[in-house]
Amino acid sequence: GAGVSQTPSNKVTEKGKYVELRCDPISGHTALYWYRQSLGQGPEFLIYFQGTGAADDSGLPNDRFFAVRPEGSVSTLKIQRTERGDSAVYLCASSLGTSGNHWETQYFGPGTRLLVL
Amino acid sequence: AQSVTQPDIHITVSEGASLELRCNYSYGATPYLFWYVQSPGQGLQLLLKYFSGDTLVQGIKGFEAEFKRSQSSFNLRKPSVHWSDAAEYFCAVGARKEYGNKLVFGAGTILRVKS
Numbered sequence: 001g002a003g004v005s006q007t008p009s010n011k012v013t014e015k016g017k018y019v020e021l022r023c024d025p026i027s028g029h030t031a032l033y034w035y036r037q038s039l040g041q042g043p044e045f046l047i048y049f050q051g052t053g054a055a056d057d058s059g060l061p062n063d064r065f066f067a068v069r070p071e072g073s074v075s076t077l078k079i080q081r082t083e084r085g086d087s088a089v090y091l092c093a094s095s096l097g098t099s100g101n102h103w104e105t106q107y108f109g110p111g112t113r114l115l116v117l
Numbered sequence: 118a119q120s121v122t123q124p125d126i127h128i129t130v131s132e133g134a135s136l137e138l139r140c141n142y143s144y145g146a147t148p149y150l151f152w153y154v155q156s157p158g159q160g161l162q163l164l165l166k167y168f169s170g171d172t173l174v175q176g177i178k179g180f181e182a183e184f185k186r187s188q189s190s191f192n193l194r195k196p197s198v199h200w201s202d203a204a205e206y207f208c209a210v211g212a213r214k215e216y217g218n219k220l221v222f223g224a225g226t227i228l229r230v231k232s
Binding site for chain 2: 003004033035040041042043044045048056059091093095103104105106107108109110111
């Protein structure tokens with residue numbers, strides 16, 4: 001079946017602009033994660049959704065970053081007043097979300113490469 | 118706080134040679150450990166995972182990893198490297214939280230394969 005998809009694959013914007021990045025998880029997966037991967041670094045956790053609600057947003061760097069998942073499927077990561085330091089690859093992952101306290105494998109999308117000029 | 122260290126930023130091996138990528142972790146409880154591979158333009162692909170039990174785990178593409186609690190290590194190995202293995206490899210620890218499981222990644226090791 002289809003994996004995690006992310007759009008756009010690349011986004012170039014100017015400093016101060018607003019951007020939206022979209023993630024479409026694997027069908028039936030109720031858990032969704034956003035990570036950010038800066039150049040030369042490993043991915044860093046941003047936020048986790050279980051269904052429609054953000055269960056853990058401890059990784060969001062500041063209040064310019066916000067994410068929603070209104071219907072429990074597609075998620076949008078929103079960045080206001082973008083800064084050059086926001087340039088990175090934004091990765092989305094999903095998992096079944098039904099295993100309670102048991103660990104679930106996270107399946108990653110190809111990412112959106114954001115460049116802020 | 119959980120952390121992962123991958124001491125080698127780059128590694129170059131000859132095709133057919135053996136490979137070992139190092140990973141050390143810091144975690145207060147029984148760790149959930151993972152190796153992912155990332156090829157250019159591709160998403161992260163899970164190679165293998167350790168949850169409990171046998172400390173030697175087998176993964177896809179001929180990779181294996183050994184969990185050593187005394188050394189806080191989870192090194193990735195492959196007996197004979199193929200040119201298609203050239204990619205970036207990430208070790209990660211699963212940081213458990215009541216309602217979710219976030220991954221904490223190392224900085225990655227870039228593998229180059231010489232023909």
